[in-house]
Amino acid sequence: MNMRKKEKFLNVAVTIFAFIAAVMFVMPTLLTIANSFMTSTEISANYGAMLENMTEDKKTYISENINLKFIPDKVTFDQYKNVLLKNPDYLLKFWNSIALTVPITVFQMALAILTSYGFSRYPNKFKSIIFFAYIILMIMPYQVTLVPNFLVAEKFNILDTRWAIILPGIFSPFSVFLLSKVMKRIPISYVEAAKLDGASELQILTKIHMPLCKGAIVSIAMLVFIDYWNMVEQPLVLMKDSAMHPLSVFLSQINTGDIGLAFAVGTVYMVPTILMFLYGEDYLLEGITYSGGIKG
Amino acid sequence: MKKRKDQCGRRGEKIFSNICVMPSLIGVLIFFLIPFGIVIYYSVINNPIMHDFVGIENYKRLIETVAFKKAATNTATFSLISVPLAVILSLWLAVLLERDIPGKSFVRTLFLSPLMVPTASVVLVWQVLFHTNGTLNQIIEIFGGNSVDWMKSAHGQTIIIVMFLWKNMGYNMILFMSALAAIPRDIIEVAKLEGASGWYQFVHIKLRYLSPTILFVLILSLINSFKIFREVYLLTGDYPYDKMYMLQHFMNNTFNSLDYQKLSAAAVLFSLIMIVIIAILLAIENHFGKDVE
Numbered sequence: 079m080n081m082r083k084k085e086k087f088l089n090v091a092v093t094i095f096a097f098i099a100a101v102m103f104v105m106p107t108l109l110t111i112a113n114s115f116m117t118s119t120e121i122s123a124n125y126g127a128m129l130e131n132m133t134e135d136k137k138t139y140i141s142e143n144i145n146l147k148f149i150p151d152k153v154t155f156d157q158y159k160n161v162l163l164k165n166p167d168y169l170l171k172f173w174n175s176i177a178l179t180v181p182i183t184v185f186q187m188a189l190a191i192l193t194s195y196g197f198s199r200y201p202n203k204f205k206s207i208i209f210f211a212y213i214i215l216m217i218m219p220y221q222v223t224l225v226p227n228f229l230v231a232e233k234f235n236i237l238d239t240r241w242a243i244i245l246p247g248i249f250s251p252f253s254v255f256l257l258s259k260v261m262k263r264i265p266i267s268y269v270e271a272a273k274l275d276g277a278s279e280l281q282i283l284t285k286i287h288m289p290l291c292k293g294a295i296v297s298i299a300m301l302v303f304i305d306y307w308n309m310v311e312q313p314l315v316l317m318k319d320s321a322m323h324p325l326s327v328f329l330s331q332i333n334t335g336d337i338g339l340a341f342a343v344g345t346v347y348m349v350p351t352i353l354m355f356l357y358g359e360d361y362l363l364e365g366i367t368y369s370g371g372i373k374g
Numbered sequence: 375m376k377k378r379k380d381q382c383g384r385r386g387e388k389i390f391s392n393i394c395v396m397p398s399l400i401g402v403l404i405f406f407l408i409p410f411g412i413v414i415y416y417s418v419i420n421n422p423i424m425h426d427f428v429g430i431e432n433y434k435r436l437i438e439t440v441a442f443k444k445a446a447t448n449t450a451t452f453s454l455i456s457v458p459l460a461v462i463l464s465l466w467l468a469v470l471l472e473r474d475i476p477g478k479s480f481v482r483t484l485f486l487s488p489l490m491v492p493t494a495s496v497v498l499v500w501q502v503l504f505h506t507n508g509t510l511n512q513i514i515e516i517f518g519g520n521s522v523d524w525m526k527s528a529h530g531q532t533i534i535i536v537m538f539l540w541k542n543m544g545y546n547m548i549l550f551m552s553a554l555a556a557i558p559r560d561i562i563e564v565a566k567l568e569g570a571s572g573w574y575q576f577v578h579i580k581l582r583y584l585s586p587t588i589l590f591v592l593i594l595s596l597i598n599s600f601k602i603f604r605e606v607y608l609l610t611g612d613y614p615y616d617k618m619y620m621l622q623h624f625m626n627n628t629f630n631s632l633d634y635q636k637l638s639a640a641a642v643l644f645s646l647i648m649i650v651i652i653a654i655l656l657a658i659e660n661h662f663g664k665d666v667e
Contacts, residue, residue: 088473089473089474089475092470092471092473092475093475093476093477095470096467096470096471096475096481097477097481099467099485100480100481100484100485101484103484103485103487103488103540103543103544104484104487104488106488106491106496106499106500106503106540107487107488107491107495107496109496109499109502110495110496110498110499113498125502146499146502146503146508146509189397189398189401190398192394192397192398193394193395193397193398193399195391195394196391196392196393196394196395196396196398197395199387199391199394200387200388200391200392205392205395208395208399210652210656211402211407212402213593213652214645214648214649214652215402215406215407216597217593217596217597217600217648217652218600218644218645218648219600219601219603219621219622219644220600220603220622221603221621221622221625221626221629221641222625222641222644222645223406223410224625224626224629224637224641225409225413225416225629225634225637225638225641226405226406226409226410226412226413227405227409228629229409229412229413230404230405230409245401245405246405246406248401249398249401249402249404249405249406251398251402252597254398279386279387279390279391280390283394300490304489304490304492305601307492308492308493308494308604309604310493310494310603310604310607310608311603311604311607311622311626314626315626315629325494326492326493326494327494329494329495329497329608337498340498341498344492344494344495344496344497344498345495347492347494347495348491348492348495351490351491351492352490352491354490355486355487355490359483359486362486362545362548363482363548363552364552
């Protein structure tokens with residue numbers, strides 16, 4: 079009896095704790111969205127002190143402190159009007175983000191499906207050496223591949239074009255690593271059965287591996303997309319023309335400048351990833367379920 | 375007759391599976407491995423015009439650079455603290471959420487949300503939180519503490535760790551939760567019947583089954599610990615305060631000052647360390663992998 083009471087108490091405690099922690103996790107996101115509905119005056123009143131510190135020029139602000147505000151005094155869509163209608167610059171950068179991220183995600187995934195299939199069937203010494211090289215490559219921070227990327231871009235004359243970012247992005251081994259691990263777990267009996275029915279290798283790939291890995295493919299694609307949607311380093315190094323930079327790089331520059339717009343731009347930038355999340359959350363939850371270990 | 379045909383088919387299949395790997399391998403060779411060979415070459419010559427072999431001269435020069443030492447120390451400290459922390463905390467959360475609590479899937483979604491939110495979108499909120507006159511300091515002052523200049527003091531690392539955990543714990547937790555759910559129930563039931571305590575069950579049964587996932591999460595966290603540079607960069611720019619000056623800053627800045635020799639030496643050194651770490655992890659996997667499967 080006492081034991082049951084203790085259990086019950088623990089359950090309540092864990093519930094309360096989990097909810098508080100979860101709310102803290104979602105808070106920065108909610109704050110960004112909530113603040114995007116404030117008027118410019120309200121934002122500079124609340125965050126002016128931060129601006130002053132950051133940009134040197136003397137602006138008038140009301141409070142010494144920076145007040146993190148959750149609920150706007152007056153809800154307005156002014157910032158959105160500014161972002162979406164009056165400043166074509168932001169839309170252009172948004173388009174730049176799409177033009178870089180979508181091709182990378184699509185082609186990297188297509189390549190990863192093919193490559194992972196190759197890695198998961200008939201493993202041999204040669205393949206495992208390559209796979210080890212892929213793991214090492216995957217872990218390297220971008221700065222390590224910075225010089226290689228730069229050299230290749232220079233050689234192929236694609237420096238300062240989107241290709242300088244897209245091409246290395248397509249061959250980035252992260253998705254191959256994850257997907258290979260999932261494909262290696264497909265029971266060989268499925269493949270044998272398909273072969274008895276006369277399926278070719280290509281059919282095994284499209285009729286067995288791809289449907290079975292659908293969840294993994296969707297969730298890995300989401301991880302890849304979000305990774306490149308966030309890119310910062312590549313454009314800074316490989317594209318001198320800042321008009322071609324994606325919004326992810328540009329946001330850091332507005333943050334210091336027009337703070338009123340920054341929250342709204344930040345929110346607009348979240349929209350694609352949040353939509354994707356709503357669509358694919360279940361895949362994300364079950365997608366890479368059985369992928370333990372390193373070699374898979 | 376039939377047998378020979380089968381063998382023939384099998385060979386064709388093997389060739390097909392090799393061909394599947396080729397496009398990716400060729401791309402990786404062109405975009406990463408061959409240029410990396412050039413980087414290794416760059417790290418042992420004096421400059422790209424003269425091409426004189428200088429041995430480990432560049433490496434010596436690199437190690438003597440104050441900025442490099444600082445950056446390497448910061449990155450190493452950060453990774454050594456944050457990666458294990460990310461693994462342990464998310465495992466702990468996953469175990470906590472094994473309980474039947476109401477609204478579990480909602481809580482899970484909230485924990486996962488930072489993964490989906492672009493870095494640049496929320497960076498402003500971090501600035502507001504960690505500014506000298508920002509929210510965190512105001513809270514500290516309410517409770518009678520002294521405010522801290524988060525971004526310009528030794529606490530800079532704390533900020534990076536907080537941002538890192540915020541971003542990555544949710545997904546790690548999901549991976550652990552699904553691994554926990556995959557542990558055969560009967561083993562746990564037997565342990566319970568035999569009177570094993572919760573802690574005993576965790577250490578002797580669950581941890582064993584979780585070990586591949588722990589390794590996997592460890593690798594993912596390691597990768598992500600290098601990616602946190604984006605947050606730091608967006609928050610502070612090229613030259614942050616000492617404690618936030620990461621290896622990536624150093625490499626970016628070295629790149630911008632066109633000192634390719636030093637940068638190449640740093641890249642090679644970094645890769646060597648990574649290869650050693652991965653080799654150790656693989657050895658651990660081979661050691662533990664056997665008794666689970």
